Amino acid sequence: MKTGALEAARLVMVRDLRLAFRKPSQLLQPLMFFMIVATLFPLTLTPELSRLRDAAPGVLWVGALLSSLLALEFLFRDDAQDGTLEQFALSGQSLTWMLFAKTCVHWLLTGLPLALSAPIAAVGLGVPAEAMWSVVASLALGGFALSLIGAISAGLTLGARRGGVLLSLLTLPLAVPILVFGADATQRAITGGEIAPPMYLLGAIAVLGMTLAPLAAAAAVRIGLE
């Protein structure tokens, strides 16, 4: 009996989670990078919490973006090298759907841990305790949108040598709206403002990404497999 789409996606997700936990170094690298970047700023800028607080949204979001880029390189690369992506493409299941499942796992393994660990970095940047939930929520939502947009770039750079550099060049311009609205949400959270407007915009980008990014990523992967 042919496997249903939901079960196929579940199997892809379970497989990727199992693989990730057997190679925890790939999981920890972006997280460690984020923590180090966020820690370096207080050491180099100023010890004054009020000034650090002003820089906190930018530091947190640029750190999160660069950390996501580190992990994006691995999103499809290993699967392309060992023939798994070919098997996905020939499985009779929708490649778009399978890649969406993989992208969700990518967010679970990088974007979500990054958002959950952000309060540790945020404390060092003088972010008040009452703003922490908003910081976590905006980074989690923005991280999901970043994973979706990054999936397109990861698909496009599959066949490229030095794909990592090209991936950054493709992803960074597309990630600017996420960075702007995410940093705005964090800034408003710190100053006690209304965070709903930038969060709605981040949500809209995520929904748009969910609709279009897997389709574009699947088309890019098919080209990359040729």
Place this chain on the structure above:
Amino acid sequence: MLRGVSFAATSGQCVLLTGKNGAGKTTLLRAIAGLLDPEAGEVSWRGKPARGERDEFHAELAYLGHEPPLKGDLTGRENLRYSVGIRRTVTPGEIHAALERTGAQPFADRAVRTLSAGQRRRVALAGVLLTGAMLWLLDEPATNLDIEGKRLVANLIGEQLSRGGIVVAAVHQDLDLSNDGLVTLELGAA
């Protein structure tokens, strides 16, 4: 790379693609599978262009390339559970039987990265068997296998043909297949 290649295969038929290195055997297999877009020409399946009903066509084919599509950090059994599981519902008993049939059962619970190339090939062959696909596309299926392994590949192909399946295989070495339903297509022999 390839020009003027045309053939048809029916149920119970095996098409062996032969030719020198670079003749285009792998290219042809990938084009049939839909992994390559030919500049001209088309692949038909059950009388209709395969491209138009890609997912249905792919559900009926199993493709085994040069390298076995296995994850080194998973065991052979886990690899099969996930790779075959996304195509069709597969039970642990079926996986066990397929691994037994290809002689991969003794090392099925070891991480694939610790297996030899021949052992990986046996696990991958178990995966092809488990798909239950009508059409097998095999690229050098006996590579890295010992004499007994080559006999196994010949037997598996024979069983697939007797079930009414179709096999298209790129081969360099003699697989000692029965002549029934066997067609050889030499590429690069204009």
